[in-house]
Amino acid sequence: MQNFDYQTPTRLIFGEGVISSLPDVMGEFGHNVLLTYGGGSIKKLGLYDKVKELLADFAIFELPGIQPNPKFNPSVIDGVRICKEHDIDVILAVGGGSVLDCSKAIAGGALYDGDLWELISNNVETTAALPIVDIITLAATGSEYDNDGVISRTETNDKFSYMNDHLFPAVSFLDPTYTFSVPKRQTAAGCVDAINHTMEQYFVEDSTLLNDGFCESMIKSLIVNGKKCLDNPEDYTARAEMMLCCTYGCNGILALGNSESGWPCHGIEHALSGHYDIVHGEGLAIITPRWMRHILNEHTLPRFVKYGVNVFGIDASLPPYEIAEHAIDETYRFFESLGVPMHLRDVGIDDSRLAEMAHHIAVNEGLEDAYAPLSEQDILEILQASL
Amino acid sequence: MQNFDYQTPTRLIFGEGVISSLPDVMGEFGHNVLLTYGGGSIKKLGLYDKVKELLADFAIFELPGIQPNPKFNPSVIDGVRICKEHDIDVILAVGGGSVLDCSKAIAGGALYDGDLWELISNNVETTAALPIVDIITLAATGSEYDNDGVISRTETNDKFSYMNDHLFPAVSFLDPTYTFSVPKRQTAAGCVDAINHTMEQYFVEDSTLLNDGFCESMIKSLIVNGKKCLDNPEDYTARAEMMLCCTYGCNGILALGNSESGWPCHGIEHALSGHYDIVHGEGLAIITPRWMRHILNEHTLPRFVKYGVNVFGIDASLPPYEIAEHAIDETYRFFESLGVPMHLRDVGIDDSRLAEMAHHIAVNEGLEDAYAPLSEQDILEILQASL
Numbered sequence: 001m002q003n004f005d006y007q008t009p010t011r012l013i014f015g016e017g018v019i020s021s022l023p024d025v026m027g028e029f030g031h032n033v034l035l036t037y038g039g040g041s042i043k044k045l046g047l048y049d050k051v052k053e054l055l056a057d058f059a060i061f062e063l064p065g066i067q068p069n070p071k072f073n074p075s076v077i078d079g080v081r082i083c084k085e086h087d088i089d090v091i092l093a094v095g096g097g098s099v100l101d102c103s104k105a106i107a108g109g110a111l112y113d114g115d116l117w118e119l120i121s122n123n124v125e126t127t128a129a130l131p132i133v134d135i136i137t138l139a140a141t142g143s144e145y146d147n148d149g150v151i152s153r154t155e156t157n158d159k160f161s162y163m164n165d166h167l168f169p170a171v172s173f174l175d176p177t178y179t180f181s182v183p184k185r186q187t188a189a190g191c192v193d194a195i196n197h198t199m200e201q202y203f204v205e206d207s208t209l210l211n212d213g214f215c216e217s218m219i220k221s222l223i224v225n226g227k228k229c230l231d232n233p234e235d236y237t238a239r240a241e242m243m244l245c246c247t248y249g250c251n252g253i254l255a256l257g258n259s260e261s262g263w264p265c266h267g268i269e270h271a272l273s274g275h276y277d278i279v280h281g282e283g284l285a286i287i288t289p290r291w292m293r294h295i296l297n298e299h300t301l302p303r304f305v306k307y308g309v310n311v312f313g314i315d316a317s318l319p320p321y322e323i324a325e326h327a328i329d330e331t332y333r334f335f336e337s338l339g340v341p342m343h344l345r346d347v348g349i350d351d352s353r354l355a356e357m358a359h360h361i362a363v364n365e366g367l368e369d370a371y372a373p374l375s376e377q378d379i380l381e382i383l384q385a386s387l
Numbered sequence: 388m389q390n391f392d393y394q395t396p397t398r399l400i401f402g403e404g405v406i407s408s409l410p411d412v413m414g415e416f417g418h419n420v421l422l423t424y425g426g427g428s429i430k431k432l433g434l435y436d437k438v439k440e441l442l443a444d445f446a447i448f449e450l451p452g453i454q455p456n457p458k459f460n461p462s463v464i465d466g467v468r469i470c471k472e473h474d475i476d477v478i479l480a481v482g483g484g485s486v487l488d489c490s491k492a493i494a495g496g497a498l499y500d501g502d503l504w505e506l507i508s509n510n511v512e513t514t515a516a517l518p519i520v521d522i523i524t525l526a527a528t529g530s531e532y533d534n535d536g537v538i539s540r541t542e543t544n545d546k547f548s549y550m551n552d553h554l555f556p557a558v559s560f561l562d563p564t565y566t567f568s569v570p571k572r573q574t575a576a577g578c579v580d581a582i583n584h585t586m587e588q589y590f591v592e593d594s595t596l597l598n599d600g601f602c603e604s605m606i607k608s609l610i611v612n613g614k615k616c617l618d619n620p621e622d623y624t625a626r627a628e629m630m631l632c633c634t635y636g637c638n639g640i641l642a643l644g645n646s647e648s649g650w651p652c653h654g655i656e657h658a659l660s661g662h663y664d665i666v667h668g669e670g671l672a673i674i675t676p677r678w679m680r681h682i683l684n685e686h687t688l689p690r691f692v693k694y695g696v697n698v699f700g701i702d703a704s705l706p707p708y709e710i711a712e713h714a715i716d717e718t719y720r721f722f723e724s725l726g727v728p729m730h731l732r733d734v735g736i737d738d739s740r741l742a743e744m745a746h747h748i749a750v751n752e753g754l755e756d757a758y759a760p761l762s763e764q765d766i767l768e769i770l771q772a773s774l
Contacts, residue, residue: 001563001627003402008395014644015390176388208628210608217600224596240388241595244644253640257401257631 001208001257007165008251010145014174014244016236019135022054025171029131030089034082036063036103038095042137045178047094051135061086063106066095069273069280070102072117072153079106080116083130093134093169096186097141100134104149104167107132120151120162129166137178139242140190140281142197142249144172152274157360159274174247176240180233187233188338189281190246191226195219196265196284197249203295203303204371206259214254216310221245223311223334230338262370265291268379270365271357278347285340286347289332290385295372296324304328344386354383388595388644394552395638397532401561401631403623406522409441412558416518417476421469423450423490425482429524432565434481438522448473450493453482456660456667457489459504459540466493467503470517480521480556483573484528487521491536491554494519507538507549516553524565526629527577527668529584529636531559539661544747546661561634563627567620574620575725576668577633578613582606583652583671584636590682590690591758593646601641603697608632610698610721617725649757652678655766657752658744665734672727673734676719677772682759683711691715731773741770 013021026033033055042048052060063079070076082088083106093103107129109116118124136144143149148163182190195218202215222245228238248254268291269283296304301320308314308327316323332342341347361367362376374382400408413420420442429435439447450466457463469475470493480490494516496503505511523531530536535550569577582605589602609632615625635641655678656670683691688707695701695714703710719729728734748754749763761769 001402001624001631003405005398005400005405007398011392011394012643013392015388018390018392208608208624208631209611210604210628210632213604213607214601217597217604220600221595221597237388237595240644241597244388244595245597256399257627 002206002259004256006252006256008145008168008253010168011171012145012174012247013171015240016175016177018175019050019054019173022051022173023057026055026058026090026092026133029133029170031058032087032089033058033060034063034079034088034091034106035060036066036079036091036093036095036099036106038064038066038099041181042094045137045181047135047137047178051092051094061088066099066102068098069152069159069277070098072105072120072151073155075102076105076109076120076151077116079103080109083110088130091130091132093132094137096136096138097143100132100136100143100169101141101149101151103132103134104129104143105151105162106130108162108164108167117153121158121160123163126164126166131170132167133171133173134169135173135175135178136243138182138186138190139179139239139246140186140193142194142246142251144169144174145247146250148250150270157271157274159270174243176236176243179239179243182233184230184339185279187229188226188340189279189285191222191229191242191281191338192285192335192340193281194246194249195222196288198222198254199288200261200263200265201255201258202307203300204255204258204261207255208257211255211258212306212310216307218245218248218254219311226338260371262367264367264370264372264374267365267367268361268382271361272344272349275353275357276347276349278349282340282347285335286342286344286386287382289328289335290382292328292331294378294382294385296328300372344383351384351387354380358383389593389646391643393639393643395532395555395640397555398558399532399561399634400558402627403562403564405562406437406441406560409438409560410444413442413445413477413479413520416520416557418445419474419476420445420447421450421466421475421478421493422447423453423466423478423480423482423486423493425451425453425486428568429481432524432568434522434524434565438479438481448475453486453489455485456539456546456664457485459492459507459538460542462489463492463496463507463538464503466490467496470497475517478517478519480519481524483523483525484530487519487523487530487556488528488536488538490519490521491516491530492538492549493517495549495551495554504540508545508547510548510550513551513553518557519554520558520560521556522560522562522565523630525569525573525577526566526626526633527573527580529581529633529638531556531561532634533637535637537657544658544661546657561630563623563630566626566630569620571617571726572666574616575613575727576666576672578609578616578629578668578725579672579722579727580668581629581633581636582609583675585609585641586675587648587650587652588642588645589694590687591642591645591648594642595644598642598645599693599697603694605632605635605641606698613725647758649754651754651757651759651761654752654754655748655769658748659731659736662740662744663734663736665736669727669734672722673729673731673773674769676715676722677769679715679718681765681769681772683715687759731770738771738774741767745770
């Protein structure tokens with residue numbers, strides 16, 4: 001087991017109706033609030049009006065229009081400017097992972113006087129950030145329980161993780177009923193995202209019985225509950241369990257003491273959505289099974305066998321390679337059953353920029369040190385197999 | 388799924404050699420340190436000298452002699468007095484769960500001006516406690532990652548949980564090598580304790596696929612690694628995984644959104660160790676299988692079946708009651724295989740005070756509201772079956 005230094009200080013307030021304590025919670029942090037959100041979904045939900053009503057005694061400044069794959073320009077830049085101009089005390093992020101990721105970059109940037117893009121792209125070590133409270137309306141990224149935000153810069157096709165321990169949300173409100181109206185496409189993509197987060201921590205050199213069991217439990221629950229959420233979008237129990245699963249995706253609790261995997265599927269997908277602005281979970285659905293097939297070899301075989309037997313219940317007495325191939329097929333078929341696109345061509349990506357992306361990934365993502373090391377050629381082959 | 392409000396802010400610093408960062412960590416909290424510990428084991432380990440060497444620049448005041456089932460009088464009373472007399476900034480607890488539990492009561496008491504026993508026995512709501520840093524030398528209670536301390540008052544045979552959110556340790560150092568010299572008896576009792584913590588959260592009315600999987604993974608890991616620790620006390624990997632498992636036992640992460648179980652085995656065991664000062668984990672080993680057999684009925688059967696199939700791999704096609712009985716037998720046999728006493732008579736308890744204890748439990752532990760409700764008569768029958 002590897003040494004580790006771990007802390008997740010975020011408070012989770014979970015369940016139907018919990019938003020009623022929002023004024024008390026916000027009052028702990030101050031009076032001037034930056035309210036960040038995306039498009040119109042929080043208005044359709046009635047959540048925008050509800051928040052304004054609950055926070056009638058606060059001074060609220062707004063940053064709307066945060067896009068999926070949140071953009072440095074204009075969202076982060078505008079948000080930081082508002083924070084500085086209006087002495088913002090606390091950011092209230094209402095929406096999905098993109099709104100929250102963007103808010104983390106703003107929270108760090110608001111207390112930073114240097115170059116903003118350098119802060120994010122170089123993960124500049126800082127000593128403070130504004131506190132963040134969030135109300136999550138989409139189960140997917142786990143940003144509500146981690147210290148990381150992924151920010152895109154369109155001009156350069158860059159997509160960077162900005163991460164430090166001041167970026168844990170102070171409080172995350174998780175009301176599963178807010179996810180009832182999430183469309184099938186986003187529900188499916190969120191399910192794939194959370195499954196892949198787990199796989200990125202499961203396919204490693206050094207793990208434990210405990211962590212393997214935690215990860216297998218996550219994936220099994222997401223398979224069952226992801227399907228239920230699609231079949232019956234207002235199934236509270238399924239939406240709630242999926243929401244809880246997603247929350248554990250990225251804060252490390254599933255893999256304390258495991259060796260690093262290098263998060264290869266995320267490394268590859270970030271280039272896809274950085275270059276083509278596709279839905280992150282859909283990119284992961286396409287890449288994951290091709291990455292699995294590419295890295296299957298004598299050395300990785302035992303992990304695939306364990307995954308196949310424990311997650312999909314494949315007969316452990318079959319020959320190991322048969323179990324592994326079957327496990328990859330089952331993974332593919334499950335993603336396909338959610339209705340997500342399973343080919344790059346389905347999301348508007350042809351072969352014209354594969355080599356460029358493979359190079360970008362090889363230069364930026366450090367995947368030569370991944371659990372199964374990936375050269376630029378390996379990455380290109382995975383992308384080609386995904387067409 | 389039930390609503391919940393959850394936070395575990397403790398920082399875990401885990402692995403061999405991590406104690407080297409102790410001076411930096413302690414420096415965040417202040418200069419005046421109350422060092423709490425038990426008997427001679429931390430001196431035999433060399434840990435006492437190491438701590439004194441690392442903290443040469445701090446003012447250290449000592450509270451030694453904290454016993455298992457830590458006592459209100461004199462330990463908590465003395466500790467609080469030292470804190471007040473010497474303006475203690477931070478408590479450094481070095482030892483097992485008892486030292487840490489006692490330190491939590493001291494941390495709360497140090498900033499409280501009312502009656503100390505009332506603070507603890509009534510869980511008086513306070514707004515602050517001294518910060519606690521701990522170095523754990525025994526894998527068992529999970530006190531290093533929760534907000535709870537169990538304190539005994541010998542004069543009245545009372546044993547109370549003192550619990551509030553200011554009692555989470557600020558930082559827990561977990562170096563598995565410090566557990567290499569833990570005797571077989573304590574290693575086994577710690578393993579039973581952690582398994583029972585998990586069972587207390589698994590045998591509930593309302594759970595999730597995810598939480599069930601987390602709990603089953605915990606128990607399976609503890610069964611494998613507990614045995615390995617007994618067979619080879621210096622097996623770093625086994626000691627480390629057992630240490631990590633124990634850490635998750637009591638902070639709720641295994642059961643977020645589950646309904647309450649009432650922690651019945653702990654309720655019963657606290658009376659045993661309150662009246663007879665026995666080893667907590669040994670009391671649990673005796674009580675748990677008898678409690679299981681007592682509560683097995685049509686309503687609880689499905690939980691037993693799930694437990695038996697998923698933890699012990701019992702053939703799911705057998706008749707349900709057969710699976711359940713087999714699961715109880717397997718639990719009993721596993722505890723027995725660790726070498727722990729399996730009868731009350733083995734730990735010096737005869738039938739003379741069973742009725743008195745059953746009454747004490749019925750009055751104090753609220754087990755009529757447990758997952759499987761227990762009346763005073765039920766409790767007496769469980770105790771009688773445990774003789």
